[in-house]
Amino acid sequence: MLLQIPELLNAAQLDKLHELLARARFVDGRLTAGMAAAKVKANEELAPDPELLQRLYRIVMASVGHSAAFRSAALPAKVADFIFARYQPGMHYGDHVDDPIMGQRTKFRTDVSMTIFLNPPTAYDGGELVIRTPFGEQQVKLAAGHAVVYPSASVHRVADVTRGERLVALTWIQSFVRDAARRELLYELDQSREHLLKTDPDSAVTKNVDRAYVNLLRMWADV
Numbered sequence: 001m002l003l004q005i006p007e008l009l010n011a012a013q014l015d016k017l018h019e020l021l022a023r024a025r026f027v028d029g030r031l032t033a034g035m036a037a038a039k040v041k042a043n044e045e046l047a048p049d050p051e052l053l054q055r056l057y058r059i060v061m062a063s064v065g066h067s068a069a070f071r072s073a074a075l076p077a078k079v080a081d082f083i084f085a086r087y088q089p090g091m092h093y094g095d096h097v098d099d100p101i102m103g104q105r106t107k108f109r110t111d112v113s114m115t116i117f118l119n120p121p122t123a124y125d126g127g128e129l130v131i132r133t134p135f136g137e138q139q140v141k142l143a144a145g146h147a148v149v150y151p152s153a154s155v156h157r158v159a160d161v162t163r164g165e166r167l168v169a170l171t172w173i174q175s176f177v178r179d180a181a182r183r184e185l186l187y188e189l190d191q192s193r194e195h196l197l198k199t200d201p202d203s204a205v206t207k208n209v210d211r212a213y214v215n216l217l218r219m220w221a222d223v
Contacts, residue, residue, distance in 0.1 A: 001184040002131055002138055002150045003073045008063050008116060009145035016059055017118060021167065024052060026086050029093075040094025043158070046084040057082060060116065060169055070114075072190045073149050075183060075221075078108045078174040084118075087127055087166035093158040095132075100152075102172055110152040111180070112173040117142045124164030131156040149173075151180040176221040186220070189213045 009017070026044035033041045046053070060082055064070055080102060087093075098110050115129055121141045128139040129148065132155040139159075140148050150156070152172060177183045193213045196206040 001073065001180065001187060002133060002140075002148065002154075003069070003187070004140070004142060005067060005069045005073075005147040005149065006143075007145050008067055008070070008147040009060070009118075010063075011145070013059050013063065014118060014145055017056065017169075018167075020052060020056060021046070021084060021118075024049065024084075029085060032083065034099050037093075037096045037099075040096055040157075042091045043093055044086045044088070044091070046086075053081070056084065056169075064114075064171075068194075070147075070149065072194075073183070073187050074112045074114070074173045075176045075186065075217075076112075076173045077176045077223075080108065080110075080172045083170045085168050085170060087124075087158065087161040087168075089161055089163060091166075092126075092160040095155055095157045097155055098152040098172060108172075108174040109178070110172040111175040111178055112149055112183075113152045113154075113156075114147055114149045114171050114173065115140075116147040116169040117144055118167040118169060119165060120144045124166045125162045126159045127161040127166035128159045129156060130159055153180070176223065177217070178222060179220070182216075182220050186213065186217060189216070 025047040027047045029043040029045040030038045030041050032045060098113055100110055101107055102110055120143060128141045131138050131150050142148060175183060177186060190213055193209050196209055200206050
């Protein structure tokens, strides 16, 4: 499932992120790439700076942790620290799939990937996130503060940036539900469940849908 989450970050958060990143140091993104990805990766990522990274994480996670859409779609068990990536003219990231296992001291499985766009689409040309789906390639280039989540097993790429600067925050999630098709079914059922709980909370249909969602999650979740 490919899901867009509008306005995950607000204007004040974006302003603060830009203020912090404007004076930060970026390094070759291939330093964090696996062997296969390093051959197709041409971008820059924020250099290790624990104090700065913690300030950035707090800003972003304040919204991610409170996003009902994110929780419903990803069913997060573990969320990796964010990577902040920059693409300038001539930079791109060729076709790849994300590493299945990430982390240094604590390992986690990557089930869901998330990109948060930090610059408006008018700030750069090119730079679309292109995700291969069963229905063909989907190009994603969203407003600043908007996010997209998609299965980490998807083949995807970042198109060449030809003007300006593409700035994004990236993370990966280990989900309580490993299977992407099951996560999509649960997300769709949860949307219906939430609607019914708000509009007709005492009906038998609402109770049946609620019970079905809860018990499917119990059946499929790994803890």
